[in-house]
Structure formats: C-alpha cells, structure tokens
Amino acid sequence: MSEHGTSIGFYVMIFLILLVLTGVTVSAAFINLGPLNPILALGIATTKALLVVLFFMHVKGASEKLVKLVVLSAVFFLLILLGLTLSDYATRLWS
Amino acid sequence: MAMPNGPQGERENYLNKEYGVGSWLLTTDHKRIALLYLMSITFFFFIGGFFALLIRLELLTPAGDLVQADTYNKLFTMHGMVMVFFFLIPSIPAVLGNFLVPMMIGAKDLAFPRINLLSWYLYIIGGVMMLHCMLTGGVDTGWTFYTPYSTAFTNTKIVEAGLAIFVAGFSSILTGLNFVVTIHRMRAPGMTWSRLPLFIWAHYATSIIQLLGTPVVAITIVLVAAERTLHLGIFDPKLGGDPLLFQHLFWFYSHPAVYIMILPSMGIVSEIIACFSRKRIFGYNFVALSSIAIAVFGFLVWAHHLFVAGISIYAAFVFSLLSYAVAVPSAVKTFNWTATLYKGSIRYDAPMLYAFGFIGLFMMGGLTGLFLSALGIDVHVTDTYFVVAHFHYIMVGGAVMGYLGGMHFWWPKISGRLYPEGWARLAALIVFIGFHLTFFPQFVLGYLGMPRRYYDYSHMPEFQVLNVLSTAGATILGVGYLLPMIYFLWSMRYGKPAPDNPWNAAGLEWKSASPPPTFNFDVEPVVTWEAYNYEELDAPHPQEAPVVR
Ligand code: HEM
Ligand SMILES: [Cu+2]
Numbered sequence: 325m326s327e328h329g330t331s332i333g334f335y336v337m338i339f340l341i342l343l344v345l346t347g348v349t350v351s352a353a354f355i356n357l358g359p360l361n362p363i364l365a366l367g368i369a370t371t372k373a374l375l376v377v378l379f380f381m382h383v384k385g386a387s388e389k390l391v392k393l394v395v396l397s398a399v400f401f402l403l404i405l406l407g408l409t410l411s412d413y414a415t416r417l418w419s
Numbered sequence: 420m421a422m423p424n425g426p427q428g429e430r431e432n433y434l435n436k437e438y439g440v441g442s443w444l445l446t447t448d449h450k451r452i453a454l455l456y457l458m459s460i461t462f463f464f465f466i467g468g469f470f471a472l473l474i475r476l477e478l479l480t481p482a483g484d485l486v487q488a489d490t491y492n493k494l495f496t497m498h499g500m501v502m503v504f505f506f507l508i509p510s511i512p513a514v515l516g517n518f519l520v521p522m523m524i525g526a527k528d529l530a531f532p533r534i535n536l537l538s539w540y541l542y543i544i545g546g547v548m549m550l551h552c553m554l555t556g557g558v559d560t561g562w563t564f565y566t567p568y569s570t571a572f573t574n575t576k577i578v579e580a581g582l583a584i585f586v587a588g589f590s591s592i593l594t595g596l597n598f599v600v601t602i603h604r605m606r607a608p609g610m611t612w613s614r615l616p617l618f619i620w621a622h623y624a625t626s627i628i629q630l631l632g633t634p635v636v637a638i639t640i641v642l643v644a645a646e647r648t649l650h651l652g653i654f655d656p657k658l659g660g661d662p663l664l665f666q667h668l669f670w671f672y673s674h675p676a677v678y679i680m681i682l683p684s685m686g687i688v689s690e691i692i693a694c695f696s697r698k699r700i701f702g703y704n705f706v707a708l709s710s711i712a713i714a715v716f717g718f719l720v721w722a723h724h725l726f727v728a729g730i731s732i733y734a735a736f737v738f739s740l741l742s743y744a745v746a747v748p749s750a751v752k753t754f755n756w757t758a759t760l761y762k763g764s765i766r767y768d769a770p771m772l773y774a775f776g777f778i779g780l781f782m783m784g785g786l787t788g789l790f791l792s793a794l795g796i797d798v799h800v801t802d803t804y805f806v807v808a809h810f811h812y813i814m815v816g817g818a819v820m821g822y823l824g825g826m827h828f829w830w831p832k833i834s835g836r837l838y839p840e841g842w843a844r845l846a847a848l849i850v851f852i853g854f855h856l857t858f859f860p861q862f863v864l865g866y867l868g869m870p871r872r873y874y875d876y877s878h879m880p881e882f883q884v885l886n887v888l889s890t891a892g893a894t895i896l897g898v899g900y901l902l903p904m905i906y907f908l909w910s911m912r913y914g915k916p917a918p919d920n921p922w923n924a925a926g927l928e929w930k931s932a933s934p935p936p937t938f939n940f941d942v943e944p945v946v947t948w949e950a951y952n953y954e955e956l957d958a959p960h961p962q963e964a965p966v967v968r
Contacts, residue, residue, distance in 0.1 A: 390603060401631045404718055409667045412734035
C-alpha cells in the first residue's frame, strides 16, 4: 500500500527523467571526452534501463522470489554474452 | 447428459464444441491453437521441402545445369530460413507443447490463452512476410545472414526477410513465456516438480532458451537492417565495424536455438521409451536436470561456429573445451534411455520405432558434433558437406523423428481416432532408411572435401556417385514424410474411434477423454502418484478384481 509506484504522477516523473537522460545522451555526443565517450553513453543507457526495469516493469517492490530469479538470470545471461564475446576481443591478435 | 463411455461423436469435446471459421480464428483454447500451428508449420515444411528437392536435383549432376548460380544461392537460403524459423523452432513446442503442457500438469489451459493466440498471429504475419519476400526475389546470404555480404554487398531482400524473422521471433518468445508461467503456476494439486513428466522439463528448458536467446537474434537482425539502410558501421569494417561481432551475436542465439529444436524431441522420446518399455525412466532426476544443463551450457559454446573466422586462438581453445562439455548432458540422456530399456517389456509400435530412430540418428549427429568441436578437425571439414550432414542428423534425423514419434503417440488423443498401425510402422522404416541414404553420403563427401553451398562440382566429377545416392535418398525420405500426412488425414474420417488411453500410458493427459473436452478435465485432477508409475499400472489390482468367495 505504501508503494509509491501507484500514482500516475510518479510514472510521469520517471518518464520525464528518461526524456532528460535521452537529451543528455544526445548533447554528450557533441562533446568529445576521448576514452570517456563510451563510458558516459553506456552509463546513461544503463541508468535508463534500470529505471524502466525497476519502476515500469515493477521489479522494485515485487514480493515474488520468482520475479527476482527471472531478472537475475537475464542479467546473468547478458554477462555471459558480454564476457565470452570479450574473451575473443581481449585476446585476438590485432595487426 | 455426460456419457463418459458413449460413442465418440456424441461426447462434447474441443473439436465439436463450436463450428465455423470464426470459432477457430478467435479461439483461445490451447488445443485448437495447437492445431492452427500444426496446419501452418506443415505448410511451411512443404515449402522448405520443395526448395530441398530443387537443391538435390541440381546436385544430381556435376554441372550447374538445372538452375543458375544466383538461383541456387537463393534456394539454399530460403530452404534454411523456412525450415529453421518457420518449421523446426515452432514445431514441437507450438504444436505438441501447446496441446500437452496444460494437459500433462492438470491445468485447464495455458496461463495466458490470449497471448497464445497472439503468438500464432505473429507467426502468421511473419510467415506471410517471408512468403512475400520469397515471391518477390528472396535472399541469397544463407540462413546465417553473414556480414559484410548481407549489409554491404548483396542486393536481395535482406531487410524484409530479417523483419519476417524478427516478427516470428516474438511468437516464439510468447510461447516460451506462456510455458514458463504455466509450469510454475498452473500445476494441479500434488503435481510437484519431481512428478512432472520429462516432456514438461524439456519444454521448461526450451522456454528458457526462447526467452533469453531470441531477443538477441532479433536485435542482431535489426542491426543488420539498420546498417544496410543507414550505414551505421557496426559490422562493416569499412565503417569501423567488426563482421565477427555479427557472428558472435548471431550464434549466441543460434547455437542455443539448435537446442530449442532438439530438447522438446528429447522430452517426447522420454515419454515414448517409458511407455513402450513399461518402466519408469531410469535416473529420472538426471534426465530432468540434464535438460536444464543443456539449456545453460548451450549458451556457452557458440563460438565453435567461428573457429576459422579469425577469432582469437585462446578464445577458440576455450570454446572448444566448452563444446565438449555440452555433449555430457546429451550423453546422460542417451545412456538413461538405453538403461530404461534394460529388462523392460518392449513393444515395437510406431511411436517406439520413431523413438529408436531418434536415438540412433541423434547419437550420430551428436558424436560428429564432437569431431567438429576439435579445433584441428574443424579446420578440415568446416563449410563442407560434413557440417551439413552433422546438423541434418540432429535437426532432421533427431528433431523431426521425435516430432513424428510424438505425433503418432498423441494422435489418438488429439484427433480421437486411431491411425493405421501397419502403415505407420512402414513409414517409420522408410524415413529411417531414406534419411541415412540422404545424409550419410554427405559425411563422406564433406570429408573428401566437397564444399557446402556450391551448385557446380564439375571439376570433381568423382563426387557424383555419392551425390546421386543422396538425391535418391531424399526421394525416399520425401515419401516417408508424405505417408503420415496421408494416413493421418485419412484417419480423421475413416480411423477407428480411439479409446481414452490406447497405449495404457501413464500421464494425466491420458486420463482425459479422446479428444479432450474444452477445459481438459471434468474434475480438477489431484495427483498422488509418481511420474511413469508403470509398475503400478501393470500390476494386477486385487481390490478391483471381482470378489469371488
Ligand atoms: C544437439 C543438437 C545440435 C544441433 C541441432 C546442431 C546444429 C548445428 C548446425 C546447424 C551447425 C551448422 C552451422 C553452419 O555452419 O551453418 C552446426 C555446426 C556445428 N556443430 Fe552442431 N548441433 C548440435 C549439437 C552439437 C553438439 C553436441 C556439438 C558439440 C559438442 C556440436 C558442434 C558443432 C560445431 C563445432 C559446429 C561448427 C562446424 C563448422 O561450421 O565448422 N553440435 N551444428
Ligand atoms: Cu553450435
């Protein structure tokens, strides 16, 4: 009941934050931060994804263990995808 | 007036409850949706088969005389895309899984009946897009869409084919989602996890792959389309991209996808082997968990498709080891099926013949997979007919054998009619012989060095004998596939009415009527027995015997 996820205003606020972050991504593309470029872009993208998963998809506050298990296994498989792919990129003979 | 044992036509069931096209197109009954899928995938199976026939006819002679090079490229591409995405991936889950998952766990329907119908419509939309793509020119990249050819060079309909597969992918995701939720939530009282039929475990594992893998291939194909139209530079080296990134992303889904095709088949084989040797599956827990192990380990081996593509040799070494590891859970299953047969009272009805066929063909497919996982051998046989033979032994030999076995086993339940057993055994034999004749010569051809995807081998006329054998086999195989279709259709009208449990099989689905009523069970079942309690079933029941004093 004390869930803050119930009011429409709350969702609108999350939506606005997402829009602002999109704006930040676009404007950051015009500033060259060198090696920080991808880190910033991916950082913002991860934040946005987190907001969507936690609030729009109601994962925050879900009492079900099953929901947590589903989210964790999805993250786990994402790490497999990134990790094993990087195992190739990190050790390839670039010439 | 319920008449449990009345004549078949008079009992109300899911088939005769309502009539008319609308009652089918708007149905949310999982059993009717299963039949909608059955008709649609059969249609695509014949389209894919038609392309295969043309491929085999072209290879009958060394010269490229039947079709032109471009046409040939399109033929094997459309053959692969149709067979993989529009036949094999939906085949068992969307037809038999749809029909049986709720029945086997004692539920009235799937958890989301309308999403189930939506998944069929998505499949049809994707299928129509694919048909349109084929009729207006098709694609020539191979079913694998490899970049940079697909993004920068070919002028065929990549974007359209990609979108078709994207849409069909969502139908597959929805099926998986439905199964996971249903298996968690809708089990009848007493149907604990350790009492689930192995068919359910296999479908649970399959659903995990569908849920976690399919989004990756969907996005990857969208990236190909985006790069083609907007020149983004993700995969194209000229724009700073990496073509191998495409292969990583594609196979991250597409290796596990081979388990989407084979796991449900393994589930079917477990059911059939138990029933026709009248025994509980040997090592139930191991067989159940090996399905989950396959789903997880299957995600760790994808780069064995990239061994010669230029990946790091260290990564290749790791992926080679992991590929050997994934064979272990498959072997666990094979050994346990064999152990189940030991001292069983075996009956050789048609479903069992298909199950035996599955075990033999899957074993040859799996073991040649180990050849391919060895880095040295793979260099020699990659992109040859050896690989073609390997994956056909598994996908056609294994998965389709299991599918046909399952269709025969559950046909009395689905249709309420018995199929002609003699014809069915003959068909099983024809499929088995035709299959070997088609694909065994391809192992030899590949080992001798015949490359895949060539339409003209006139510089190597000595390959013709093996190719002729293969084409001849394909004809026999075609007859073997046509036969069941004919006698299944025949039995719908002329077949004897099926009793509720013609095989005297364990499993909740057999406790329902044949064909089942719309909500599957007249009273909600309560499960008090273990899975595959054949010893109990076959034991004489003293309390039921007439009392003679
Ligand atoms: C269980 C079901 C399996 C299916 C459906 C399957 C299917 C396939 C397919 C479709 C390809 C061809 C890829 C292409 O070049 O287009 C392939 C290649 C390969 N398979 Fe399998 N496979 C299965 C099992 C295995 C197993 C158990 C192993 C090893 C332990 C394995 C190892 C390989 C390897 C290494 C290749 C790459 C060959 C190459 O292109 O050089 N496969 N498999
Ligand atoms: Cu693979």
